[in-house]
Amino acid sequence: xxxxxxxxxxxxxxxxxxxxxxxxxxxxxxxxxxxxxxxxxxxxxxxxxxxxxxxxxxxxxxxxxxxxxxxxxxxxxxxxxxxxxxxxxxxxxxxxxxxxxxxxxxxxxxxxxxxxxxxxxxxxxxxxxxxxxxxxxxxxxxxxxxxxxxxxxxxxxxxxxxxxxxxxxxxxxxxxxxxxxxxxxxxxxxxxxxxxxxxxxxxxxxxxxxxxxxxxxxxxxxxxxxxxxxxxxxxxxxxxxxxxxxxxxxxxxxxxxxxxxxxxxxxxxxxxxxxxxxxxx
Numbered sequence: 001x002x003x004x005x006x007x008x009x010x011x012x013x014x015x016x017x018x019x020x021x022x023x024x025x026x027x028x029x030x031x032x033x034x035x036x037x038x039x040x041x042x043x044x045x046x047x048x049x050x051x052x053x054x055x056x057x058x059x060x061x062x063x064x065x066x067x068x069x070x071x072x073x074x075x076x077x078x079x080x081x082x083x084x085x086x087x088x089x090x091x092x093x094x095x096x097x098x099x100x101x102x103x104x105x106x107x108x109x110x111x112x113x114x115x116x117x118x119x120x121x122x123x124x125x126x127x128x129x130x131x132x133x134x135x136x137x138x139x140x141x142x143x144x145x146x147x148x149x150x151x152x153x154x155x156x157x158x159x160x161x162x163x164x165x166x167x168x169x170x171x172x173x174x175x176x177x178x179x180x181x182x183x184x185x186x187x188x189x190x191x192x193x194x195x196x197x198x199x200x201x202x203x204x205x206x207x208x209x210x211x212x213x214x215x216x217x218x219x220x221x222x223x224x225x226x227x228x229x230x231x232x233x234x235x236x237x238x239x240x241x242x243x244x245x246x247x248x249x250x251x252x253x254x255x256x257x258x259x260x261x262x263x264x265x266x267x268x269x270x271x272x273x274x275x276x277x278x279x280x281x
Contacts, residue, residue, distance in 0.1 A: 005255070007193040008248055009210030013171040014240030014278050015053050016075040020117050021234050023059035029115050030055065033097045034077075034123070035088065035165040051167045058237065065118035066229040070177045070271040072236035073219055074112065074120030078172025079165060085109060085125040086153035091162035102145035107132040107213040109145055117234035123165075124172065126213075136197040136213045140206065174239040175217035176273050181205050183270040184218045191256060192241075192267075192275075215241075228272035238266065238274035249279040 020026040027046055030036045036048040036055060044059040054077065066072075079085050089111060092099060100120075101112035110124035132139045151157045178184040181202045188194045194207035197214055206214035229235040240263075243249040249265070252258075258265035258277060265277040 005193050007209040008244050010244040011209035012242050013174055013215050014242040016239050017056040017237040019060050019234050020057050021063040025116050026057050050169050063234040066233040066235040069229040070179050073175040073177045074122045075174050076122035076172045078170050079125050080168045082125045083153040084166045086150050087160050087162055090157035090160045104143045104145045106139045106141050140198045173215050177221040178218040178271045181220050187269045238276045240276045240278050242278045242280050244280050246279040249277050253277050
């Protein structure tokens with residue numbers, strides 16, 4: 001019987017790289033609506049974040065939204081405190097940011113939106129870990145967010161200042177569109193080394209390292225079996241998984257027979273979604 005190797009518990013997600021059709025438009029959106037800071041820009045490429053780089057955008061003029069393909073469902077920005085989420089929601093209400101959903105997942109509270117190229121974004125705050133740790137499969141759900149209760153974190157939502165997301169914001173998880181949930185689970189659990197924390201038959205799965213509710217989510221997409229989008233689409237270029245050390249990254253890269261890329265070892269899941277392996281130190 002093959003020995004299944006688990007990921008180190010400190011494993012986390014890192015920057016998400018996306019193709020966009022108009023870099024100026026996207027930078028304005030991520031600055032003014034989302035609250036990320038521009039960190040660098042050169043030759044049609046820009047990076048954004050807070051304390052650390054969280055998002056990298058590559059311009060491909062005329063690129064179309066990648067409907068009907070595997071790829072990104074959404075990337076999720078995790079803010080440190082519930083009050084930070086309330087402040088962001090107050091900003092969205094004041095400044096007319098279009099939202100696509102507001103959900104209570106029991107393990108977290110989440111707000112959803114889409115950028116001008118239809119890339120999905122989640123901004124969320126976790127509920128206390130002791131509430132859900134070891135019980136994700138039983139607790140993970142979707143109900144309407146209690147907006148009034150959330151905004152009650154603030155003294156005055158109408159005047160609550162907002163310039164950027166808080167400095168300790170991170171990529172909490174990445175949610176993918178997959179062509180097959182069983183194949184996706186077999187890859188990320190049995191080959192990469194995540195643990196499955198919750199699943200919904202052959203429709204969705206949630207996986208993590210170190211007992212988190214999920215670092216990676218996957219939904220079977222409408223066009224099951226559809227390939228990843230070719231050039232010419234605004235799409236996920238790759239997500240990043242950060243391991244605690246270079247040795248641990250290299251061991252995983254060798255085990256997965258990763259290909260070389262300018263940003264580090266790269267692997268592709270059975271749906272064609274790309275994952276770059278990085279090291280924290």
